[in-house]
Amino acid sequence: MTMKATPSRLSTTSASFDAEFKARLHWSAEADAAIEQVVADILADVRKRGDLAVLEYTNRFDGLSATSVAELELTQDALKAAFDGLPAAQRDALDAAARRVRSYHEAQKKASGESWSYRDADSTLLGQKVTPLDRVGIYVPGGKATYPSSVLMNALPAHVAGVGEIIMVVPTPRGEKNAMVLAAAYIAGVTRVFTIGGAQAVAALAYGTETVPPVNKITGPGNAYVAAAKRRVFGTVGIDMIAGPSEILVLADGSTPPDWVAMDLFSQAEHDELAQSILLCPDAAYIDRVQAEIDRLLPTMPRAEIIAASLNGRGALIHTRSMEEACEISNRIAPEHLEVSSSDPHRWEPLLRHAGAIFLGAFTSESLGDYCAGPNHVLPTSGTARFSSPLGVYDFQKRSSLIEVSEAGAQVLGPIAVTLAEGEGLQAHAEAARLRIKQESLA
């Protein structure tokens, strides 16, 4: 049996394009009532019984036989040992990636995460104080999809923000630990690590137990149970977005070697069958060449089956009238990853309004961004780039408004507040403002 990956071929000039395009894009996470109930029960149980509940669920779901939650904590020495035990190449790569990711997020903090204030003409001070969260939790999946790079991408922005304690949870099914994940926790400055997972880990972080301290925010990806648990504890703690399947959109003008583009489409498709890879290009002959490279390269891929399932099920090669039209369609999709594979990427970038990350030029493969360019790889999926942003330092900070009204300012602001408060029928608001107005100016 020869495996084939043939993404749908669509053309914007076809009368049926809009319908086909919409059908292709459609994806929705149906809430699963059974999962919801299981998760609600686990949350309630951990809230009530604390450590004991966490211990029971962990032993049951992860096939362990721990006798206390304390036993499930890894020491800093264990993390350091994991790092020291890696092959030098992996150690160096993790280290180099961490340095670049840290440096990018330091620039991000400087550009948009510092306190600011000013005084107006009446010497009234106005501004915002930006402070780090006290303590955050990072969920790291265990089992087959274990990504040390995600540890860096979640922990480093928190560390750069100045978060006091970073608590990581990672399940270890049947006791299997991933050395690179622990090594990543070591170099990213994680404070404590518990080898727990699932809804019980989310509950422990949100409510705290005798052993696990409660956090202010939980970030990081997880399975459907973890996602449901995060959604439910939202409000008690902050959460990052609930991620959908990963997507890449490549805008190509035909100047990039077609095997590069084929491989970039693969690198999204290999994540899972629901991942989506789309190519937009005004040059039909170039699309043919990309398809030929897909055919040639697919058999060489260890994850060929997943890639084929993803490309056949959700992939698309779309022939557009022009690059301008390709940009417009990209805006309708609002992709998580957007490659502008063009010899003149800065010509198109201003036209691109919605995307998690924009990769400019042929040398900027998404995979370089995923691992080590510096920007975060936790990005808004499923079109949520229309209203949300990459994970960043700002997710681990919060703002407090600062207001210091001077005596002179109170004379100017008081009468305005009195009028508006009375208009809203809030007399105590009006009185509180009026008390600050000097009698002589009440005339």
Next chain:
Amino acid sequence: MTMKATPSRLSTTSASFDAEFKARLHWSAEADAAIEQVVADILADVRKRGDLAVLEYTNRFDGLSATSVAELELTQDALKAAFDGLPAAQRDALDAAARRVRSYHEAQKKASGESWSYRDADSTLLGQKVTPLDRVGIYVPGGKATYPSSVLMNALPAHVAGVGEIIMVVPTPRGEKNAMVLAAAYIAGVTRVFTIGGAQAVAALAYGTETVPPVNKITGPGNAYVAAAKRRVFGTVGIDMIAGPSEILVLADGSTPPDWVAMDLFSQAEHDELAQSILLCPDAAYIDRVQAEIDRLLPTMPRAEIIAASLNGRGALIHTRSMEEACEISNRIAPEHLEVSSSDPHRWEPLLRHAGAIFLGAFTSESLGDYCAGPNHVLPTSGTARFSSPLGVYDFQKRSSLIEVSEAGAQVLGPIAVTLAEGEGLQAHAEAARLRIKQESLA
């Protein structure tokens, strides 16, 4: 019958303080299953039947007899007429407040909401592009709690962010329109106004109908139905936080006239019975003076009943050992509004880690901040200031990472990405990076 307002007197030196304090703070919004079901049905119905469903619910719940949703839209002329028809004092007050709020949010955008980028040693470009949302929806409550100031506080940051279209919804029970609310929409640059409300308005904004355009984010307060609807459409669109009851915490060193402080406590309590007003002060005699002012002033208040219910049910006057301890307790509460009513507020401000807004000095009554100082009055409630921020320009913007790896950069980053991708078993990621490495450097 004499109405009395006697907030609990607590002292941090009491052995039972911790327990009493926790009991006082406890508040939780229980999800109401009946409301959840009604809201789920309304959302599904509007999604399916569009305008027709919105029209039916609006006529039924608001006692109207409109024949189309188009009929429920207000023209810009109607908004302008509402503004022009206001008494001059109200017009001027709205105008002055809008100018100050706009100017503060412009400073906010400049300080933390501009695009940025830099090039590293290999000329690789890294940065973030900050763009406004295309279209947002603002929910404005109708009926008794109708606040024009909230229109300004929601619409102006969106306007300053550069949002393309601002769609406001406001129910008009029995057809009653609030002129100040419409006037506020006029001066805040709202694009379109529909007189619809409830879960049906949230659904219309989230999914769009034949007449109401779909938005990317919905902000603004509402009743339990509106809150449940916002929670459910989250993911399809962005939402702001779900607000709990309003709170004020006053840190007093005893230097502020006690009637000022009493009135500030009232101005929170008058919002509703669940609102919370707390005073923290190291001076017991001063607390007595504040209680005396509460007794004296309460009878003069039009909303005395609500104030008394709030202060008796949830208020507290807490005697602390010191101002330092008061700051520490304030951090445990993470209040929405925090007044530092001290002759030396800048001494205490650095100790205050969690608060929605910090009001410094005796002249800075919360009410001045609520209406016209400039900062936003939409603030995190119920302790969520531990991890969230005032509504701001940033809520109406989103960020896209920008990455342009140079050819030289690809040679440096490629090997790092290859090592990490192979460590994660993602071969296509590794290949995509390897293809960008020049053959001679593969050695």
